[in-house]
Amino acid sequence: MSEAHPLDHIVLPVANIGLARERLGKLGFTVAADARHPFGTENACVFFADKTYLEPLGIADTDIYETSLKKGNSFTSRDRAFRFRCGDEGMSAVVLGTSDADRDHARFQADKISGGDMLQFSRPMKMPDGTETTAAFRLAFAADLRAPDFFLFTCQRVNPLPADRKALETHDNGVTGIADIVLTAPDPKAFSLFMRHVSCSGAVREDAFGVSVIAPNARVCILSPDGLDAYFDLAAPAADRGLRGVAIVFKVGDLAVTEAHLAANGMTYTRKNNRILVKAAPGQGALFAFEEKR
Template identity: 30%
Template sequence: MLASLEGLDHVVVMVHDLDAAARNWAALGFTLSPRGTHSAHLGTGNYTIMFGDDYVELLGILHETDLNAPSRAFLERRGEGIERVAFTTSDAATGVAALHARGIEVSGPIEFSRPVDLPDGGHGEAAFSVFNWSPDDRPADTRIFACQHHTRATVWIPSLQTHANTATGIARVELVAASPADASAELARLIDGEARRADDGWRVATAPERGDFLFLDRDAFVARHPAARADQLPDEGAVALVLRVRDLDAAARAVGEAAAAGAGTVSVPAARANGVMLVFEKA
């Protein structure tokens, strides 16, 4: 993988009603950050679910802007769910230069920040540098970008990293694609990675202890997750998030009636998690 990329950073879940989504994920045993508000030109707000090195971001539209048009289009086209995935970058400017040298179109880096309400009642700031791959480069219809964190202490707050369901991190993102081989090869090209054949699909690893990408066709996804229905899956898209947990029994208790036990897993149907199938597996 590109030297300035350090693995999967976070997964962005687009939602219609941000506060309702936060209540929904809290009911599944997650600890959520206080609500954040991005700048006026972004027009979005968020809640984050923090793990050791990565996180899930619930993102909602607060008001329409040019910059959130792709996210609004996603909600109109697919409804709620995983709209894009971020990679951690140690140096956004270096990453942009390296990708341009490879003939890969990216934009940025863009510097931005947002105010942070801290759990102890204090206030801080979260600051980032971000670059985006071309919106035309969407492996399995999933946008990708890279994020350099300048203020990790106001994002990775220890009290926000403990969850009743015992989740500790992202194991993988599962995507359906008409051609898993082609979609995985496209992602590998964009991040200077490698696509490898898996038993039932194609896998792109990011970094040790960071999440992988697993590309499957619809039939393989349903075979892997019998509770899923092929007719409810998009033609292309990121559809499942597999999370590592310390204790599967605790995860099942935290999730409650939404839990479905599998072979060494506990899963939550997409209808209960804002368009994302959640799968918990032992860390």
């Protein structure tokens, strides 16, 4: 088996990038400048010190987006399917880092979990100091037919994002990285093997509420509806048996700093299990949980 893949980023479809920027800013995140993909989508990313990031994803140019769909673009096809079934806000994909997307694609095909053709593209990225660079990526997609509302892909950074992103990685809410990505399914164990195949992780934990796949830098937790309620006071989003993305747990150095910032900005939140919870809202497609990690 290949080396275990680390978490790279999380894709969060949004109806409006401007609204997402405003919402994330009020939550205390530093949001990078808007950037456009050559296939019609756009993002406004939130980068963290642990080198993971959030990708709020909007549709910038409908004509280009529609053309990419006709050409069989795996990324926009999955995005369209998610928006059709789940709406324009949510969590559609977990992205894992890789040094060889071609090898991953071949492996996904051999394991019968390929999510479509590979995709290679580049996009400009504007830094806070006004400089601009070009980032290039190769993507290999994986999907489980039992889970039409969620997919995974690996991302090889052919021309990496700038290594020094300190200005973008510093957040007023104190977040330093991502601890957990939380998915849900009525039968979490049904997707354990799929997650292991994609992530190349042999570290899997099972408990009464679900399963956790341990990546090198984060956990992907698949919880039952009872688990969602116990840990996050959250109801399962749908009655079907598929896999859905529902929450992200962030690492902070001092939870008091996070709470003070949320309170100062009038953000509604609750506390549970030594975490601060902020429910999903327009521009924030998943529940955000903050926990202290020192």
